Amino acid sequence: MVTVVTHPLVQHKLTLLRDENTGVKDFRELASEIATLMAYEATRDLELQDVTVQTPITSAEFPMLSGKKLALIAILRAGLIMADAIVKLIPAAKVGHIGLYRDPETLKPVEYYVKLPQDISERRIFVLDPMLATGGSAIDAIRTLQARGAQSIKLMSILAAPEGIRAVEEACPDVEIVVAAIDSHLNDHGYIVPGLGDAGDRIYGTK
Numbered sequence: 001m002v003t004v005v006t007h008p009l010v011q012h013k014l015t016l017l018r019d020e021n022t023g024v025k026d027f028r029e030l031a032s033e034i035a036t037l038m039a040y041e042a043t044r045d046l047e048l049q050d051v052t053v054q055t056p057i058t059s060a061e062f063p064m065l066s067g068k069k070l071a072l073i074a075i076l077r078a079g080l081i082m083a084d085a086i087v088k089l090i091p092a093a094k095v096g097h098i099g100l101y102r103d104p105e106t107l108k109p110v111e112y113y114v115k116l117p118q119d120i121s122e123r124r125i126f127v128l129d130p131m132l133a134t135g136g137s138a139i140d141a142i143r144t145l146q147a148r149g150a151q152s153i154k155l156m157s158i159l160a161a162p163e164g165i166r167a168v169e170e171a172c173p174d175v176e177i178v179v180a181a182i183d184s185h186l187n188d189h190g191y192i193v194p195g196l197g198d199a200g201d202r203i204y205g206t207k
C-alpha cells in the first residue's frame, strides 16, 4: 500500500526543497519539517487506550498511545535527518541505523553498518530514507530488519520514483510505503527525475 501525503504544507515545502537554489540550512529545515508532517500521517493508525487523568476540574478517561513501541531506522546518511526530526515528535521511539552506500557502477546497495534496537521484533518500525530511487537500499534494509525478526514495517521516503515503489511492493508486499510525492522516472545514473538531486549531499553540503 502506498500513501502519498498530499497536504498543502508538505507539497509547498517539497517544492522549496527541490529548488537547486535552496541552501544547506534551509534544505535541512525543510526536510525535517516534511519528515515531521509525514510522521503525523504515517502514525495515524497507532493504537490508543483510555487512561484516567485528574484535571484541575475532575477525573475522566482520556486516550494515550498503547500497543507496540516504535523504532525509527535511519538509512545512513540521508535518513538521519528524518530520524532526528521524528524522534522529537515521538521521544520514546528507539533509533537504529543501517549504513548502505550505492555502488556507482552496479547501483546496488552495499551494507557497511547495522546497529538496531534489540527488541526489534516487538516494535513498529519506520524505515527512513528521503529518496526511494531503484528501491535497492530500502529493500536491503527491510530484509536486514526482517532477518532479525521485524514484523511491522513502514517505509517513509520524501520522494520516490515509480521504479522504486514497484520494486519494494514486489519484494516486500507487507511493507506500507509513505511518500510526499512520486516523480516521473529514474535517469541512467539512478537519480530521481525531476527529483531534488543527492539528498545526502544537499543535507551535508558535500557537493
Ligand code: U5P
Pocket: 075, 076, 078, 102, 109, 129, 131, 132, 133, 134, 135, 136, 137, 138, 164, 190, 191, 192, 193, 195, 196, 197, 198, 199, 200
Ligand atoms: N539518492 C538520492 N537522490 C536520488 C536518487 C538516490 O539522494 O535522486 C540516494 C539516496 O540517498 C538514497 C539512495 O539513500 O540513493 C536510494 O537509492 P536506491 O537504492 O533506492 O536506488
